[in-house]
Amino acid sequence: xxxxxxxxxxxxxxxxxxxxxxxxxxxxxxxxxxxxxxxxxxxxxxxxxxxxxxxxxxxxxxxxxxxxxxxxxxxxxxxxxxxxxxxxxxxxxxxxxxxxxxxxxxxxxxxxxxxx
Amino acid sequence: xxxxxxxxxxxxxxxxxxxxxxxxxxxxxxxxxxxxxxxxxxxxxxxxxxxxxxxxxxxxxxxxxxxxxxxxxxxxxxxxxxxxxxxxxxxxxxxxxxxxxxxxxxxxxxxxxxxx
Numbered sequence: 284x285x286x287x288x289x290x291x292x293x294x295x296x297x298x299x300x301x302x303x304x305x306x307x308x309x310x311x312x313x314x315x316x317x318x319x320x321x322x323x324x325x326x327x328x329x330x331x332x333x334x335x336x337x338x339x340x341x342x343x344x345x346x347x348x349x350x351x352x353x354x355x356x357x358x359x360x361x362x363x364x365x366x367x368x369x370x371x372x373x374x375x376x377x378x379x380x381x382x383x384x385x386x387x388x389x390x391x392x393x394x395x396x397x398x399x
Numbered sequence: 400x401x402x403x404x405x406x407x408x409x410x411x412x413x414x415x416x417x418x419x420x421x422x423x424x425x426x427x428x429x430x431x432x433x434x435x436x437x438x439x440x441x442x443x444x445x446x447x448x449x450x451x452x453x454x455x456x457x458x459x460x461x462x463x464x465x466x467x468x469x470x471x472x473x474x475x476x477x478x479x480x481x482x483x484x485x486x487x488x489x490x491x492x493x494x495x496x497x498x499x500x501x502x503x504x505x506x507x508x509x510x511x512x513x514x515x
Contacts, residue, residue, distance in 0.1 A: 319506075324508065325508050326402075326403065326490065326505075326506035326507045326508040326509060327442070327490065327492075327506040328506070329503050329504075332503070373442060375442075385430055385432070385447050385454065385455070385494065385504075386432075386444045386447060386455055387434070387442075387444060387504065388444065389434075389441050389442040389443070390441065391440065391441045392441070392442075
């Protein structure tokens with residue numbers, strides 16, 4: 284069984300400040316990990332993914348995330364927030380192989396607000 | 400850029416009525432998925448579909464739900480007799496392949512279903 288916990292349903296930062304969105308996972312098999320972003324009235328868009336290569340993963344729009352197996356974490360960061368980063372962010376996990384490949388298990392989402 | 404489309408964007412129905420949610424996946428994709436998000440809750444996996452049959456389904460996907468690929472382009476989710484608790488945002492997704500190598504799932508913008 285897999286699960287994802289995102290700490291903080293709402294995060295608010297000032298423009299130019301560091302963005303840190305937290306994600307912890309539980310998985311009985313080695314996972315693939317993802318961050319998705321959802322802008323209003325749009326679908327989920329993949330920001331970045333960890334699929335057992337480099338543990339520090341860079342994505343679109345300046346975001347990156349680090350897979351830490353010892354902490355079962357995959358936190359999303361961006362050094363300097365921009366107003367256009369305001370959106371809802373979802374962490375998700377997928378088992379790497381096995382019978383459930385393809386099925387994403389999502390966290391509850393974190394709404395990021397960016398203040399001028 | 401190819402994208403997944405969904406219609407309608409918002410569907411209002413009376414309890415007990417049948418609804419069909421429609422999706423047009425990306426044309427060269429082979430795996431199709433439905434997810435849903437009840438307001439304030441996590442995005443949940445419903446079903447995956449490949450080669451004209453269900454690959455996996457969640458416990459949410461009971462006999463009231465069915466999926467179909469009626470032609471070469473559409474992928475539909477039918478709810479036979481809607482309940483109030485079926486009110487949610489329903490997302491369709493597609494990917495090129497699943498299997499042991501990961502392929503990105505591309506999501507549509509969602510259909511908001513409201514059951515009165």
